[in-house]
Amino acid sequence: MGRTGSTDDRKEGTLDVSTEIVKCPECKSALVVEDSTRGERVCGGCGLVLSDHRIDTGAEWRAFSSEESDSRSRVGAPLRYTVHDKGLSTIIDWRDRDTSGKKLSPTRRSEIYRLRKWQIRSRVHSSLDRNLAQAMSELERLSSQLGIPEPIRELAALLYRKSIIKKLVRGRSIEAMVAATLYAACRIRLKPRPLDEVADGSRIDRKKLGQCYRLLLRSLDIKIPLSNPIDYISRFASQLELSSPVQLRTVEILQQSRDIGLTIGRDPLGLAAAAIYVASIMLDERRTQREIAEVARVTEVTVRNRYKEIVKKLGIDSLGLEPMDF
DNA sequence: AAGACGAAAGTGGTTGA
DNA sequence: TCAACAACTTTCGTCTT
Numbered sequence: 001m002g003r004t005g006s007t008d009d010r011k012e013g014t015l016d017v018s019t020e021i022v023k024c025p026e027c028k029s030a031l032v033v034e035d036s037t038r039g040e041r042v043c044g045g046c047g048l049v050l051s052d053h054r055i056d057t058g059a060e061w062r063a064f065s066s067e068e069s070d071s072r073s074r075v076g077a078p079l080r081y082t083v084h085d086k087g088l089s090t091i092i093d094w095r096d097r098d099t100s101g102k103k104l105s106p107t108r109r110s111e112i113y114r115l116r117k118w119q120i121r122s123r124v125h126s127s128l129d130r131n132l133a134q135a136m137s138e139l140e141r142l143s144s145q146l147g148i149p150e151p152i153r154e155l156a157a158l159l160y161r162k163s164i165i166k167k168l169v170r171g172r173s174i175e176a177m178v179a180a181t182l183y184a185a186c187r188i189r190l191k192p193r194p195l196d197e198v199a200d201g202s203r204i205d206r207k208k209l210g211q212c213y214r215l216l217l218r219s220l221d222i223k224i225p226l227s228n229p230i231d232y233i234s235r236f237a238s239q240l241e242l243s244s245p246v247q248l249r250t251v252e253i254l255q256q257s258r259d260i261g262l263t264i265g266r267d268p269l270g271l272a273a274a275a276i277y278v279a280s281i282m283l284d285e286r287r288t289q290r291e292i293a294e295v296a297r298v299t300e301v302t303v304r305n306r307y308k309e310i311v312k313k314l315g316i317d318s319l320g321l322e323p324m325d326f
Numbered sequence: 327a328a329g330a331c332g333a334a335a336g337t338g339g340t341t342g343a
Numbered sequence: 344t345c346a347a348c349a350a351c352t353t354t355c356g357t358c359t360t
Binding site (some may be wrong): 205210288289290300301304305308 | 329330332
């Protein structure tokens with residue numbers, strides 16, 4: 001093992017959320033996100049790097065002997081937000097053997113047994129820890145059900161910690177707050193999920209989720225731009241088993257629609273659905289309005305209305321196979 | 327018979343007084 | 344706090360493939 005990291009790097013104060021909520025000086029009230037792979041604080045709004053002397057969770061780079069160069073590592077696993085105690089605790093193994101592998105004496109065994117019991121109790125000692133432990137397990141459950149990738153979970157966990165500090169969870173259900181942070185995290189990372197989809201995976205109804213989400217935005221001063229219909233395309237297309245040419249055409253349609261102002265004030269989900277519908281007809285991989293409406297979680301009527309507008313304003317022949325200009 | 331269409335009334339969120 | 348409003352949904356009868 002390499003040297004133990006210089007302890008100066010591990011001062012408690014540099015550990016993000018436990019301190020205060022950070023605001024970006026550039027775009028005044030944006031979300032500041034920790035980028036643990038590069039050890040930076042980055043503004044989620046404008047991309048400004050705010051500080052760069054963070055903990056490096058990567059491997060050690062110096063080596064003073066041959067063994068060291070074989071295993072350049074720092075001690076311990078990287079810090080993670082989805083683990084409620086950030087993964088810093090010691091774990092007493094369940095096996096009744098000591099470090100050399102010998103069986104323990106009966107008295108020693110019962111002693112270890114007691115230690116283990118107390119360790120389990122102390123890990124969820126304070127109410128804050130209990131809350132976090134519950135929230136993180138719910139986050140884990142919900143995001144694996146929805147297939148949310150790890151980095152987005154981490155962001156959601158970070159948001160949850162911030163909302164606890166701001167006392168937003170008080171009087172609200174943990175589940176609702178978790179779902180809201182996850183929804184927000186997806187949107188921040190430009191991988192939005194329909195609100196209904198998140199609500200379905202959770203035991204929270206859509207209305208509560210929406211309320212928590214809006215509270216989150218206001219209280220944490222996060223600015224999340226309107227979701228872009230294009231961000232939904234790849235997921236919807238794969239759910240509908242549409243080829244990549246259809247996806248490309250869909251994106252083109254959406255871009256052109258936006259250029260002529262067809263998209264303002266419209267539900268991004270409806271736009272995405274309609275564009276997919278048009279593209280699927282154009283490239284002869286037709287899907288029914290109903291199928292598309294279902295994955296996009298809008299009604300057929302909405303698909304219809306949007307698609308009518310698109311066809312009319314973009315001058316696409318109603319028969320469908322007529323290509324657009326370029 | 328399934329899909330597409332469109333009218334009409336209902337719903338939840340936003341805005342501005 | 345309330346009313347007006349735009350977008351979306353629900354529902355349903357009719358037309359098209």
